[in-house]
Amino acid sequence: HFARGLFERSYKKLMYCYDGIMEKYVYQKPEITLFTVSQFMSRYLEDNICPEKKVMAIYHGINTEHFRWQARSRRETLAEISSEYPDLCKLNLEQEIFLFVGALERKGVYQALRILEDQAPYQIIIIGEGEKPLSFPTKNTIIHISSTKNIQAFYQLADSFIFPTLYEP
Numbered sequence: 001h002f003a004r005g006l007f008e009r010s011y012k013k014l015m016y017c018y019d020g021i022m023e024k025y026v027y028q029k030p031e032i033t034l035f036t037v038s039q040f041m042s043r044y045l046e047d048n049i050c051p052e053k054k055v056m057a058i059y060h061g062i063n064t065e066h067f068r069w070q071a072r073s074r075r076e077t078l079a080e081i082s083s084e085y086p087d088l089c090k091l092n093l094e095q096e097i098f099l100f101v102g103a104l105e106r107k108g109v110y111q112a113l114r115i116l117e118d119q120a121p122y123q124i125i126i127i128g129e130g131e132k133p134l135s136f137p138t139k140n141t142i143i144h145i146s147s148t149k150n151i152q153a154f155y156q157l158a159d160s161f162i163f164p165t166l167y168e169p
Contacts (some may be wrong), residue, residue: 023033023049033054033055035055035056036056038057038059039057039059042055042124072156074156074157075093077090077156077157078093080153085148087143087144088125089140089141090123090141091143091157094128096159096160097158098124098158098159098161098162099124100124100127100163101151101154102128103128103130104126105131106167107128107163107164107166108164108166109126109128109130112162116140120140121139123141123143124142124143124156125145127144127145127147127154129149132160
C-alpha cells in the first residue's frame with residue numbers, strides 16, 4: 001500500500017512537471033494563438049510565458065441560451081430529474097443546496113467539503129468523477145453523481161455553486 005501511494009504521488013509530480021514543460025513548448029510555437037477565459041490570464045501569459053504571442057480573452061465560455069434561468073420551482077425541477085437520479089429525494093428543499101461540478105480532486109471537492117463543515121448540517125450535490133473511490137462524511141446529505149447530460153437542471157436546483165479549484169490545466 002505504501003509503495004502504491006509513493007508511486008501515485010511520484011507519477012502526479014512527474015506529470016505536473018511534464019505538463020508545465022509541454023505548455024511552455026506549445027506556447028513558443030509561432031503559429032499558436034492562445035485563448036483564455038479572463039483578462040487576468042491573458043495578461044499573465046503575455047507577461048510571463050509568451051510575450052510575443054497573440055493572446056485573447058474570450059468571456060462567457062458557456063452557451064447562455066442553453067443555460068437560461070427558467071421560472072419554475074425547485075419542486076418542479078426536482079420532479080423532472082428525480083426519476084433519473086432517485087438519491088435527490090434525500091434533499092430537503094427548505095434548506096440551502098450546494099452544488100459542486102468538476103474533476104473531483106483537481107477542482108477541490110475535499111476542500112469544498114471542509115469549507116462546508118462550518119455550515120453543518122449541509123447538503124450538497126457533487127457531480128464529477130475522481131481518480132480514486134471517494135469517501136464522504138455521512139452526517140450530512142451528500143449526493144454524488146458521476147455524470148449527467150442535464151447539468152442545467154442541477155444549477156437550477158442549487159442555491160450556491162462551490163468550486164475551490166486547485167489546478168487549471
